[in-house]
Amino acid sequence: MTALVLGATSKIALEIAHRYAELGHTIVLAARNTADAERSASDIRIRHDAQCHVVQFDALDFASHPALIESVEKMAGPIEIGVVAFGDMGNEGPPFDNFEAGRRVIGINFTGAASLCELMATRMAARKRGLIIGLSSVAGDRGRQSNYIYGSAKGAFTLFLQGLRNRLFHEGVHVMCVRLGFVNTRMTYGMKTAIPIAEPDVVSRIVVRRGLSKANDIYVPGFWRFIMLMIRSIPEFLFKRLKL
Amino acid sequence: MRSAESYVAQPWGDGAYAKPRCVGRILNPAKEVTVESTFRFRHFTTRVDEVERPMSQWSETEQYGWGRFPRVTSLTARAEAMPDLRNALDDRDGEPVIAFGNGRSYGDAALIRNGRSILMRRLNRLLHFEYRTGWLKCEAGVTLRELIDIFVPRGFFPPVVPGTQLVTVGGAIANDIHGKNHHVDGTFADHVRRIEILTASGEIVECGPDVERELFWATVGGLGLTGLILTVEFKLLPIASPLIEMESIRVENLDEFFHVNEQSSDFTHTVSWIDSVTTGAALGRGIFMRGRHASADAELEPGPLTKVMTAVSPLLKVPFDAPNWAMNSLSMRLFNFAYFRKHPRGAKKSLTHYEPFFFPLDAIKDWNRIYGPRGMLQYQLVVPNEPNHSVIRAVLAEVTRAGMASFLTVIKEFGEHVHQGLSFPRPGITLALDFPNHGEPLFDLLTRLDDMVSDAGGRVYLGKDARLSRDHFTRMYPNWDEWKSIRDTWDPHAVFQSELSRRLGLSGEQG
Numbered sequence: 001m002t003a004l005v006l007g008a009t010s011k012i013a014l015e016i017a018h019r020y021a022e023l024g025h026t027i028v029l030a031a032r033n034t035a036d037a038e039r040s041a042s043d044i045r046i047r048h049d050a051q052c053h054v055v056q057f058d059a060l061d062f063a064s065h066p067a068l069i070e071s072v073e074k075m076a077g078p079i080e081i082g083v084v085a086f087g088d089m090g091n092e093g094p095p096f097d098n099f100e101a102g103r104r105v106i107g108i109n110f111t112g113a114a115s116l117c118e119l120m121a122t123r124m125a126a127r128k129r130g131l132i133i134g135l136s137s138v139a140g141d142r143g144r145q146s147n148y149i150y151g152s153a154k155g156a157f158t159l160f161l162q163g164l165r166n167r168l169f170h171e172g173v174h175v176m177c178v179r180l181g182f183v184n185t186r187m188t189y190g191m192k193t194a195i196p197i198a199e200p201d202v203v204s205r206i207v208v209r210r211g212l213s214k215a216n217d218i219y220v221p222g223f224w225r226f227i228m229l230m231i232r233s234i235p236e237f238l239f240k241r242l243k244l
Numbered sequence: 245m246r247s248a249e250s251y252v253a254q255p256w257g258d259g260a261y262a263k264p265r266c267v268g269r270i271l272n273p274a275k276e277v278t279v280e281s282t283f284r285f286r287h288f289t290t291r292v293d294e295v296e297r298p299m300s301q302w303s304e305t306e307q308y309g310w311g312r313f314p315r316v317t318s319l320t321a322r323a324e325a326m327p328d329l330r331n332a333l334d335d336r337d338g339e340p341v342i343a344f345g346n347g348r349s350y351g352d353a354a355l356i357r358n359g360r361s362i363l364m365r366r367l368n369r370l371l372h373f374e375y376r377t378g379w380l381k382c383e384a385g386v387t388l389r390e391l392i393d394i395f396v397p398r399g400f401f402p403p404v405v406p407g408t409q410l411v412t413v414g415g416a417i418a419n420d421i422h423g424k425n426h427h428v429d430g431t432f433a434d435h436v437r438r439i440e441i442l443t444a445s446g447e448i449v450e451c452g453p454d455v456e457r458e459l460f461w462a463t464v465g466g467l468g469l470t471g472l473i474l475t476v477e478f479k480l481l482p483i484a485s486p487l488i489e490m491e492s493i494r495v496e497n498l499d500e501f502f503h504v505n506e507q508s509s510d511f512t513h514t515v516s517w518i519d520s521v522t523t524g525a526a527l528g529r530g531i532f533m534r535g536r537h538a539s540a541d542a543e544l545e546p547g548p549l550t551k552v553m554t555a556v557s558p559l560l561k562v563p564f565d566a567p568n569w570a571m572n573s574l575s576m577r578l579f580n581f582a583y584f585r586k587h588p589r590g591a592k593k594s595l596t597h598y599e600p601f602f603f604p605l606d607a608i609k610d611w612n613r614i615y616g617p618r619g620m621l622q623y624q625l626v627v628p629n630e631p632n633h634s635v636i637r638a639v640l641a642e643v644t645r646a647g648m649a650s651f652l653t654v655i656k657e658f659g660e661h662v663h664q665g666l667s668f669p670r671p672g673i674t675l676a677l678d679f680p681n682h683g684e685p686l687f688d689l690l691t692r693l694d695d696m697v698s699d700a701g702g703r704v705y706l707g708k709d710a711r712l713s714r715d716h717f718t719r720m721y722p723n724w725d726e727w728k729s730i731r732d733t734w735d736p737h738a739v740f741q742s743e744l745s746r747r748l749g750l751s752g753e754q755g
Contacts, residue, residue, distance in 0.1 A: 011324060011366070036325045039383070043369035047394055189322050190303025 002076045006030045006057065006116060007086025008037050011185045012135065015204035016083055021050035023208075028076050030057040030068070051076075059086055059112030060104065069119045078127060081211070082120040084113050084134045089150050089187060102149045109153035114160050121164055125171035132168075132175045133211050134161045138219065141179065141228045144244045158217075165216060177217045178207055181224035196221070307361060310612050311350040313619030313681050313710060316743065318356050320344070322363040323385075329362065329442055329472055333739070336360045340741035340752055343468045345412035346387055349419065350622040351710030352743035353467045359741060362472065364414055370394075371475060378480035379437075384414030384473040389606075391480070392598075400480035401537070401598070403435035407654075409603050414473040419707035420465035420667040422658070424513035424533075424602070430661030431669055433464040438477040441470060444739040448474065462730045465667035467706060469740045469751050470731055487542045488513070488601040490535030493591040498528030498640075502633060505532070505657055512536045513601075520653040520677065523644050527637070530653075531587050535601060542595055615680045621710055623690055624676040626658060626669065627702035635700040636673055639693055643677065646689040650677035665727045668705045676708070687711055694720075706744065717748045724750070 003020040007013045008029035017027050021044045029044075031037035034056045041052040053076050057068050073079060090105040117132055124130030139147050140154030158177055165175035182188050182197040191197065198221045206220050219225040234242075302319040319339075321332050332341065340359040347354070355361070367385040374380075378400050380391075388402050389409035395401070406421045415421075416432045417439060429435075438452040441463060449471070451460040463470045491511075495501045501516055508514050511534035518530030605611050612620065627635045636655075643650060654676040658669045679686055694716040697704060703720035704712055718724055728750055741752030 009325060033325070033327075036327075039326075039369050039371055042371045046370040046373045186301070186322075186324050189301050190305075190320075 001080040002026045002028060002072075002078065003081040003083065004028045004030060004072055004076075004079045004120070005083045005085060007059075007084070008040060008054075009033055010085055010087075011200045012180070012183055012203055013083065013085030014040055015200045016085065016133075016207055017044060017052075018048065018201075019204045019208040020081065021048040021052065024050070025081065026051040026053075026076050028053045028055060028072050028079075030055045030072070032056065032058055059108045059116075062112065062115050065112075065115045065119055069116070069123065073123070079120055079123065079130065081131045081133070082117070082124075084117060084132070086113070087135070087137070087154070089147075092147060092149055105149050106153045106156075109150060110156045110160070113157050117160070117164060121168055121173065121175075124173045125168060128172040130173045131211055131214075132161075132164070132173070133178060133207060134158075134175070135178050135180055135207075136161070138179050138181050138224050138228050142231050142239070144239075144242075146244065162217070174211075174214045176211055176215055178210075179217070179219045179224065179228075181219065181221055181227075195227075196223075302360065305361075307344065307347075307355055308619070309347060309349045309351050309353070309355065309710070311620045311622060311681075311708075311710060312612060312615070312617075313621065314352055314355070314743070315619075316352070316355045316357045318359055318361045320361040320363055322366060324366045326367070326474070329367075329474070330446060332360065332362050333442070333444075333446060333472075340739055342740060342742040342745075343384075343414065343418075343472050345385065345415040345418075346410050348408055348411045348415065350620075350708040351706075352747070353419070353707060353709070354415075355743045356741060357743060364412065364472070367474070368412075372477075378482055379477060380480055381438075381475055381477040382413060383475050384412060384417075386413050387411060388413070388416070395480055396483070396486050396598070399482055399484070401483045403429060403479060403481045404432045405602050407603065408606050410606065413476045413478075414468075417464060417473055417476060418466060418468045419705075420663060420669075421707070422669050424515045424535075424656065426661065426669055427509075427514065427657060427659030428512045430659065431464075431663065431667065432478070433663060433667070434661060435481075436464075436476060436478040438475075439463060440474040440476075441472065442474055443471040444735040444737065452477075458730050459734060461663060461665050462727055462734070464663055465665050465706075466727075466731065467666065467742065467744060467750075469742070469745050470734050471740060483537045484540040485538040485542045486598050487538040487595050488535045488598055489538045489542065489593075490533060490596055490601060491591050491593050492587065493532045493534075494529075494587045495532050496529050497526055498633065498637060501528055501530065501532060501655065508532070508534045515654060515656045518653050518655055520640050520643060521649040523641075527640055527644075528655075530655075533601075535596075538595060618681040618683075620678055620680050621686060621690070622676065622678045622708035623693065624668075624674060624705035624708045625693070625697045625702055626672050626674040626705075627697060627700045628670065628672040629657075630700075633673065635696060635702070636675060638696055639675060642692060642696070643689065646685065646692075648679050648682060648686060648689055650679055653677050664723065665730075666706065666721060666724070668703065668707070670703065672702065674705075676705075691716075706748075709744065712748065714747065714749045724748075 003025040005013050005017045005027065008017060008031040017029060021027050027044055027050060029037045029041055029052065034054055037054045041054045044050055044052040055068065055072055088105060088108045090101050117134065120132055134157060136158045137154040139151040140158050143151055161175055161177040168175055182195060183203050184197045184199050188197055203220050210218050302321050304317060305320045306315055306317050308315040323329050340356060341362055342354060342356045344354045344361045344363050346365060364385040367383040370382045372381040387410055388405055391402055392409055404421060404423045406423055420431045420433050422431045438450055439460060441449050443449055449456060449459060453460060459470060493504055495504055513536060514534045516530050516532045518528050656674050658671055658674055660671050662670060690711060698716050698719040738752045745751040746753055
């Protein structure tokens with residue numbers, strides 16, 4: 001059984017790859033920086049005695065995505081599990097006049113992710129089996145001033161996964177959306193906050209476990225469900241005044 | 245378990261260092277560029293990474309070693325991939341840096357004030373393993389514990405392990421760690437054939453006993469002051485069983501310890517715990533442990549106590565700082581007495597799992613917290629052998645006279661393996677003492693011990709040190725200036741410094 005992990009240089013994605021390798025899957029790591037991914041692949045092979053391949057991919061190069069999925073399936077067999085784990089927060093903030101950065105963030109977090117999900121979906125639907133896991137973010141639950149381009153791209157991705165789940169249910173393929181809160185990665189290193197920051201290996205275990213039990217839409221860690229419930233229920237006339 | 249053939253098992257060829265071959269295909273391999281060095285006039289092969297590099301995130305953090313003394317605040321960054329290390333060297337604002345592994349050095353070897361600390365723990369990938377011989381190449385942030393968990397089921401064990409498995413491979417090199425088997429197998433560096441180091445100029449240099457040997461032997465025991473250790477190639481030891489055949493013998497005093505020690509030469513692992521709080525004839529009474537890896541057919545019968553301990557062990561975490569009075573002279577006396585008396589007279593043979601034999605303290609997570617917020621100091625010395633072992637006796641007597649009790653005292657004889665540079669082990673007897681941080685009286689005692697040790701031609705272990713003076717250091721390590729001049733060739737602008745290096749005049753003594 002092959003698991004394709006897109007965005008394999010992220011710690012969360014790597015941990016998920018390790019978990020699937022422990023379960024005996026063949027892993028394909030897709031990343032922009034293949035040198036780094038190759039080191040991670042060696043690590044997976046040695047630790048878990050598993051097969052692990054590396055492919056290069058660029059989320060923004062939409063035209064290359066069909067060829068990418070084709071080559072992955074040729075190399076490692078039909079993709080049983082597809083994990084969309086890449087993302088880029090970008091640097092939001094003044095100056096706002098140049099939209100290039102924003103376009104890039106939307107391209108990576110939504111368009112690129114959607115493109116790859118669609119390609120995997122079609123193939124999995126034809127085989128009537130498969131699992132797609134999309135790593136989204138709690139930032140996509142409500143638009144706020146500090147992060148709205150990234151947040152809206154992630155929010156769009158969440159909605160996209162919802163629609164895809166609906167379509168693929170009838171084909172016997174499951175789609176799970178994971179809304180991640182704060183995880184101890186490069187993005188959050190040094191962040192001083194009262195909210196507990198989850199460890200990547202714990203997150204990976206939750207994701208794999210819930211994927212096996214076919215959860216639809218989960219918050220990881222779970223307490224974010226309640227935090228976001230509260231955030232979402234703040235009426236707009238109040239929320240627009242806040243500086244979250 | 246799947247067959248070993250299914251993972252990378254390409255022989256490395258004679259002498260030539262081969263890159264690992266992947267099972268799949270890389271569609272666009274990363275580019276390699278040869279860069280001419282600026283000051284060594286040699287060519288090194290460096291990897292150019294094709295991804296745009298974000299700035300390092302520096303975070304102000306309080307750091308401390310295992311002794312929890314001293315504590316310093318510095319800007320830390322966590323490396324998650326190789327490009328992060330070059331980033332960190334590039335945007336450190338001219339401040340010096342030092343690598344931080346898993347924080348098991350007792351003192352300040354990995355701490356730096358007014359400088360930057362790079363956390364290496366996430367660079368922990370295994371890059372190549374040759375199952376036929378046990379040669380392993382891995383990144384420096386892997387802990388020995390991870391290696392043990394992965395490789396013991398496959399029949400391999402790290403060649404040298406210290407008292408805890410929670411040290412990184414980089415730290416193992418930087419301190420040139422030794423273990424219970426030093427008299428047979430030497431130090432960790434005796435099993436290493438290559439290290440990749442990121443030097444101050446930004447170049448990655450490969451060194452080993454047969455290539456760039458000056459840099460290699462300066463890095464061994466070099467406390468991270470020659471550069472950031474990136475990867476290590478070393479040989480794991482094939483074992484037939486995870487069990488250890490051991491004998492533990494109660495010794496009534498120091499004389500008996502030395503006597504038993506002489507008779508234990510056919511055991512690969514020896515060490516003794518001694519009670520250093522008693523005086524007089526009973527000085528040095530303790531338990532002598534000797535063992536070897538068991539053969540394949542050895543089987544362990546778990547006793548009822550083992551079953552209880554296994555069930556209880558997750559609860560054995562010390563969750564808070566015990567108040568300062570918990571570790572006082574009286575409680576230590578009682579502990580030593582009880583521990584000694586519990587052992588039956590004479591020798592006791594048994595089969596034991598490697599974990600309690602090698603790493604008894606690892607069973608208690610954060611055991612160092614029992615010393616309270618003032619922390620503790622470890623003092624490990626080695627002195628050359630002499631007929632009456634008068635220096636060891638004098639040291640123990642002095643400790644008792646000063647009224648400071650060492651909670652756990654360990655004594656062992658080192659073998660003949662010796663390395664140049666700052667590597668600690670020398671032939672002779674090594675004694676490790678640990679003390680709650682009593683403040684001034686303790687520092688005075690340790691200074692007196694420094695006098696005794698350096699007069700006898702011995703030295704102190706820098707991996708455990710937090711307060712050795714420069715003067716004593718230069719007497720204990722007489723070749724320190726040779727080491728320093730090699731270090732300065734590779735790092736002329738003192739990019740790599742630490743609190744320890746500043747204190748001992750090894751790097752950044754002006755800053």
